Structure formats: structure tokens, C-alpha cells
Amino acid sequence: MDNQKPDGIVLTEAQKRSRRSRSIAIALALGVLVVLFFAVTMVKGPGVLVRPM
DSSP states (O other), rough: TTTTTTOOOOOOOOHHHHHHHHHHHHHHHHHHHHHHHHHHHHHHHHGGGOOOO
């Protein structure tokens, strides 16, 4: 069983590095958005919960 080829696609080292870099970039962008939304909510204060009628 140890002599079998692995199933599926095997990535090269360059592809693995590229995937990791892309994942880190997406995570950073998501983190920036979370911080931005939090900051905007804090600046608006409690008025953000008041809905106009």
C-alpha cells in the first residue's frame, strides 16, 4: 500500500507558497474590514441602534 500514488492533485512548493500568501492576504483584508466596521460603529455611538420611523 505504501507504493501507491496519492489520489488527487499534488501541488508544487511554489503553488503551496502562492496559496498560503493568498490565504494570508484574504485573512488580513477580512480583519481590516472587521476593524473598520467596529470603528464606524463606535464613532456613531448608540445612535446606530435608533431606527427612524
